Amino acid sequence: xxxxxxxxxxxxxxDNSWHVHLPTFVMIPNSxxxxxxxxxxxxxxxxxxxxxxxxxxxxxxEVEVPADECDKEGKLDKAxxxxxxxxQPRWDRxxxxxxx
Amino acid sequence: xxxxxxxRDRPNESQVSPRAEWYDRNPSKENIGYQGxxxxxxxxxxxxxxxxxxxxxxxxxxxxxxxxxxxxxxxxGTAVIYLGIxxxxxxxxxxxxxxxxxxxxxLGLPSSVMLEGDxxxxxxxxxxxxxxxxxxxGIAIMEFDA
Numbered sequence: 001x002x003x004x005x006x007x008x009x010x011x012x013x014x015d016n017s018w019h020v021h022l023p024t025f026v027m028i029p030n031s032x033x034x035x036x037x038x039x040x041x042x043x044x045x046x047x048x049x050x051x052x053x054x055x056x057x058x059x060x061x062e063v064e065v066p067a068d069e070c071d072k073e074g075k076l077d078k079a080x081x082x083x084x085x086x087x088q089p090r091w092d093r094x095x096x097x098x099x100x
Numbered sequence: 101x102x103x104x105x106x107x108r109d110r111p112n113e114s115q116v117s118p119r120a121e122w123y124d125r126n127p128s129k130e131n132i133g134y135q136g137x138x139x140x141x142x143x144x145x146x147x148x149x150x151x152x153x154x155x156x157x158x159x160x161x162x163x164x165x166x167x168x169x170x171x172x173x174x175x176x177g178t179a180v181i182y183l184g185i186x187x188x189x190x191x192x193x194x195x196x197x198x199x200x201x202x203x204x205x206x207l208g209l210p211s212s213v214m215l216e217g218d219x220x221x222x223x224x225x226x227x228x229x230x231x232x233x234x235x236x237x238g239i240a241i242m243e244f245d246a
Binding site for chain 1: 134
């Protein structure tokens with residue numbers, strides 16, 4: 001499975017947890033970046049942390065994703081994802097990788 | 101007046117149906133898992149996820165999760181590992197014990213089927229202050245043509 005670094009997203013209407021906006025993935029432990037003292041460590045966000053929008057926007061994490069959702073270079077392939085999950089509103093849309 | 105046909109004389113459904121059994125319809129293992137050591141605290145986080153592709157279904161054969169305390173917390177809270185399909189829990193393990201070496205675990209054998217667009221996920225959370233926990237979890241998933 002290709003390994004890539006993607007955005008770690010705050011809880012929202014679709015996911016009430018910190019998450020990655022991909023249909024299928026496995027998170028790599030100890031890979032959250034950047035570490036922010038008292039707010040973010042390598043495995044996640046402190047429960048009472050109050051992150052600024054700028055801090056939230058820079059959080060990333062490494063994940064493994066299915067090979068059939070990537071191109072030959074191991075990068076996420078929008079067309080393949082849309083085709084694999086065609087008709088599913090959350091994944092079959094032009095902006096599917098905008099939050100990744 | 102004759103005897104009813106013996107069972108072996110009657111074709112069963114699988115012999116006359118053109119449709120193969122689910123496990124013969126282009127099956128593939130799509131198991132998801134997670135293994136990580138975390139120092140508390142951390143907010144609820146999705147560690148692993150699987151979504152059923154279009155045109156597929158997925159059989160959930162079983163799910164396992166465990167949490168093991170490796171080092172003590174300054175202030176212990178309830179560490180949780182949650183395995184579920186959408187909002188439905190498969191296995192939930194809660195660990196509220198500050199003794200090193202204590203493991204809590206859970207096993208689920210749901211034998212259920214996920215439909216296209218359904219997702220299975222593994223989440224963890226720990227509100228404790230300090231302390232190292234070992235999380236292990238897996239969901240056995242067999243995907244097949246719908």
